[in-house]
Amino acid sequence: MFYQFYELNHAMMAPWRTAADAMRLAFSNPMNPVSHTYFGRAAAAGLEVFERATRRYGKPEFGLPETEIDGQPVAVRERIVWRQPFCNLIHFERRLPKDRAPDPKVLIVAPMSGHYATLLRGTVAAMLPHSDVYITDWIDARMVPLSEGTFDLDDYIDYVIQMLHFLGPDAHVIGVCQPAVPVLAAVALMEAEDDPPTPSTMTLMGGPIDTRINPTAVNQLAKERPLDWFRDNVLMPVPWPQPGFMRLVYPGFLQLSGFMSMNLDRHLMAHKEFFAHLVKNDGDAADKHREFYDEYLAVMDLTAEFYLQTVQVVFMQHALPKGEMMHRGKRVDPASIRRVALLTVEGENDDISGLGQTEAAQTICNSIPDHMRQHYMQPDVGHYGVFNGSRFRREIAPRIVAFQRQHSRHAKPVKQLIKGGKSA
Structure with a gap:
């Protein structure tokens, strides 16, 4: 009630x-x-x-009508190019000259952790001058009727794989915060199958790959409570007259x-x-x-099954770094990743995903050659600063762009985009 x-x-x-x-x-x-x-x-x-x-507070708008490319303003149009009951894929179409070579396709997987994808407005804006950007626009669970079925972590991983299939070969994927685990799992499953649309690069930013490292207050809560406590205390049915009436959600x-x-x-x-x-x-x-x-303050509900499975698999069992994560009966093996270049990014003062939790991906993805991996720690930023703000625009985004171009099959020459900061 x-x-x-x-x-x-x-x-x-x-x-x-x-x-x-x-x-x-x-x-x-x-x-x-x-x-x-x-x-x-x-x-x-x-x-x-x-x-x-x-x-x-209702769902905000991205509000990105234009970007600047090669010193010239370029109009941008949002278009939904792929739909599922719990997610839309938004393409930021740029009106480029016909004779201009295409930029790399970049899939930004936004967090499904209470806020809308517009929280990554700054991330999208920083990538638009250099990339053909797509972003996951997760649907508020209370707006999805019960007739559409359930949505859990396995479905999330399936969605990521389907979107990478939609984009085709030589795309690049960025997982910001919570998606770091399902993105890595999706790429590992694709690599294990030698799936042609496997992305060229995978960038994981401020994500809970291994929450045993420098646990934060968020991690401690999951450690101190049994799963039944979360089921009994934080899950509630959507009230009438919402479209998702009676769907069990984490509000x-x-x-x-x-x-x-x-x-x-x-x-x-x-x-x-x-x-x-x-x-x-x-x-x-x-x-x-x-x-x-x-x-x-604009927030969305999560399905109960997705929330509980994430708490159990990611924060309680630490299944991915322990090599025990399963997806529809198949083990997720990070060591299967061989051809996908890996960039991990962390913030020095992150109080959501502690320092070292994202970098753990570098350890468990041990089949990636050294020249195809990179870790960067941004000094003096918290969790939000990993993907938004002036330091992100000045220090982090140029590194992501340079890394993607370096490992893209349609690579352009990489200019000197990085002007400072510290690599780790």
């Missing part, structure tokens, strides 16, 4: 949010003399903070609550500063706060 109470609370708050927004507009209207006083600005600021703290708002509680002081301070920026009419700083939290 907890999910139902959560929905009821939102419904009950709707009139108050509407009233608060109307009052905010009144206090901030330049025609109102009070808006030019400290009291008016403070009232408008407080009302906006209240409205934003109590609203439900996104629970995942968000867990993430926010890990850094509660930081989030409270951010909202306090947001209030101060509004009072001071510091529009740029306020807009940055809105932009970040519009994304961060």
Whole structure:
């Protein structure tokens, strides 16, 4: 019933949010003399903070209408090119000159861990000038009717394999955070079958390959609780009138609550500063706060079977690094990977996937030649900074592009894209 109470609370708050927004507009209207006083600005600021703290955030847009290629603006169009009940594959089509050689196809596998794929907007934007980009757009489980069946970790791996088949040979795959395990598993299964569409490179970023290394608070929770605890305490049926009514899910708002509680002081301070920026009419700083939290607070539900299998296989059993992971009765053997170049990326201050957890892929994928593997640790960034932000654009993205081109069969000459940072 907890999910139902959560929905009821939102419904009950709707009139108050509407009233608060109307009052905010009144206090901030330049025609109102009070808006030019400290009291008016403070009232408008407080009302906006209240409205934003109590609203439900919908799925954001990618909002990437163009990119810059060879110094020229190029229009970009989003198009869904592959569909399944629990995922769409979005292609960012660039209107390139017909005589320009094609760029490498890059599949970005976004996390299915509570946030939408738009969390990787910065990742996509950084790759667009150099790559033909596709991204997994996972569907909110509460929007998928029960008639569409179930979705678990095995299905996730199947989806990745199917998408790589859709893209064809010489594609490149990037797994950001949670997908690191299913992406590696998918590539290992394809290599074991000598599957022609096996990607040329695999980039794993801030992912839980081996959570026994430098375990974080997220890892400790899975270690301290039995699987039945998660089944009994965090899984809930989708309430009416959502399309997925009665589907058992791990609600996104629970995942968000867990993430926010890990850094509660930081989030409270951010909202306090947001209030101060509004009072001071510091529009740029306020807009940055809105932009970040519009994304961060937009969450989606996960299917119960996917959530439980991931907790058990990845965080409790550590099946992949121990060589015990199974996919539909077949063992996933990372040593099967021989032809796929491997790049692993970590953040020095990552509090979600501890330092060394992603690099573990370099150890278990021991059949990849040394000249086809690389590890990079980005100093002074946390989990989010591994795939977004200025350091990602300046230090990490150029390394990914250079690595892909170096190991692509349609490689272009690699320019000097990297200007600093430390390799590990």
